[in-house]
Amino acid sequence: MERKAVEEILDDIDYEFARTAPPATFPNLPRIPARRYLDRDLYEAELGLFRRSWLFAGTVHEFPAVGSYKVMDKWGGASVVLVKGQDQRIRAFWNVCQHRGGPVVLGENGILASPNLKCVIHSWVYDLEGNLKGVPGRRDFHNDFDAGAMHLKHVQCDVWQGFVFINLDPDAPPLKDWFGPIHDEVSWFDGLRVANRGTKVLECNWKVAIEANIEVYHINTVHPETVALSLDYRGSAHQLLDRGHSRMVVPNRGYDAAQARADVARADIPVNGLMKHVNVSYLLFPNHLTPSQNRRPDGVPTLTLQQFWPLGIDRTLSEWYVMLPDWGDRELSDEEKRGSVYYGVVMDEDTAMLDQIQKAMQTQVLDGFLTSYHERRIYHHEASVDRALGERCVPADMRVPQILPLEG
Numbered sequence: 050m051e052r053k054a055v056e057e058i059l060d061d062i063d064y065e066f067a068r069t070a071p072p073a074t075f076p077n078l079p080r081i082p083a084r085r086y087l088d089r090d091l092y093e094a095e096l097g098l099f100r101r102s103w104l105f106a107g108t109v110h111e112f113p114a115v116g117s118y119k120v121m122d123k124w125g126g127a128s129v130v131l132v133k134g135q136d137q138r139i140r141a142f143w144n145v146c147q148h149r150g151g152p153v154v155l156g157e158n159g160i161l162a163s164p165n166l167k168c169v170i171h172s173w174v175y176d177l178e179g180n181l182k183g184v185p186g187r188r189d190f191h192n193d194f195d196a197g198a199m200h201l202k203h204v205q206c207d208v209w210q211g212f213v214f215i216n217l218d219p220d221a222p223p224l225k226d227w228f229g230p231i232h233d234e235v236s237w238f239d240g241l242r243v244a245n246r247g248t249k250v251l252e253c254n255w256k257v258a259i260e261a262n263i264e265v266y267h268i269n270t271v272h273p274e275t276v277a278l279s280l281d282y283r284g285s286a287h288q289l290l291d292r293g294h295s296r297m298v299v300p301n302r303g304y305d306a307a308q309a310r311a312d313v314a315r316a317d318i319p320v321n322g323l324m325k326h327v328n329v330s331y332l333l334f335p336n337h338l339t340p341s342q343n344r345r346p347d348g349v350p351t352l353t354l355q356q357f358w359p360l361g362i363d364r365t366l367s368e369w370y371v372m373l374p375d376w377g378d379r380e381l382s383d384e385e386k387r388g389s390v391y392y393g394v395v396m397d398e399d400t401a402m403l404d405q406i407q408k409a410m411q412t413q414v415l416d417g418f419l420t421s422y423h424e425r426r427i428y429h430h431e432a433s434v435d436r437a438l439g440e441r442c443v444p445a446d447m448r449v450p451q452i453l454p455l456e457g
């Protein structure tokens with residue numbers, strides 16, 4: 050993150066602590082209609098978003114050797130296999146044999162016994178670049194059969210800061226363009242490895258779930274014994290970005306503005322000075338959050354990345370990864386393991402009431418969400434869904450008008 054951007058965040062935090070009302074130019078946001086969390090056609094259209102967006106698939110540590118693979122299938126359709134090739138590059142393919150559609154890999158992850166992908170039905174063999182290399186019973190296929198055209202279908206795959214992303218849409222913009230300014234400003238993800246993973250099924254729409262986690266208005270009441278002990282929501286500085294992404298910087302409790310400025314001025318890498326005083330989190334559209342970033346006492350960064358996957362219109366899988374700098378071959382310490390447990394507790398606090406919110410909308414006793422200036426990331430998320438779907442795809446009475454300017 051450039052020094053100028055860090056200094057703007059410091060200015061924003063000062064402004065947020067000092068203000069006694071929303072900015073004079075801030076619009077009185079209309080309610081987000083409840084039907085957006087209930088309407089089946091909109092839900093089906095939103096599933097398409099997951100097939101056009103860059104999705105987190107793991108970190109490079111999950112692919113230690115040639116033939117390391119991971120299978121994913123969170124979008125309601127065929128699965129995708131990611132595999133590390135002889136050239137050390139991680140590639141992604143639809144896990145679909147081009148003979149008659151069998152899977153070329155079973156299981157969730159591991160290292161292939163032989164460095165190729167073999168269909169489990171008739172044993173067609175593909176190399177790690179997806180080229181068809183072997184067809185048992187070749188004599189039965191017509192002479193015009195073109196093995197070169199039977200390549201496994203590619204899925205876009207890219208690595209950013211050690212995080213592996215895929216995009217099911219062959220025409221999607223490159224990852225760098227997708228993340229815009231975030232791509233270059235985030236430097237502290239690099240080298241992180243998943244120390245623990247947790248999942249929880251939530252009885253609510255996927256947007257109810259993610260939107261409960263992109264404001265900190267709730268922390269004093271929902272997290273009185275956890276998050277509220279470390280963060281002061283009144284100074285939070287938000288930034289609404291293109292393509293639905295957003296950033297939230299929340300100062301630590303007892304934030305000392307002068308000390309923060311001094312630490313930023315002194316730091317070779319300005320964001321490292323900032324991070325002593327704040328928590329920086331991102332929403333990576335449409336379904337990823339990095340809700341907590343911390344520094345251990347030794348200055349080493351840690352991070353939690355969370356995804357929300359739609360299982361049904363009112364069911365969502367929350368999946369989170371607690372990440373630590375690569376610890377090599379040693380055992381994790383008790384302290385490091387405790388960090389994962391702590392996050393599970395925070396998640397339980399965050400999600401305890403979401404089924405009731407969903408039911409309130411289903412019962413038609415809540416017209417929709419009212420969002421304040423502080424909660425504008427929620428409005429931005431909904432408006433960005435419309436923008437990504439194409440506004441005309443959303444019935445007029447459900448639309449969320451684009452009235453919030455981008456802030457970065």
Ligand code: FES
Nearest residue numbers: 146148149168171
């Ligand atoms: S379906 Fe894969 S080899 Fe037949």
Ligand SMILES: [Fe+2]
Nearest residue numbers: 262271272399
């Ligand atoms: Fe929370």
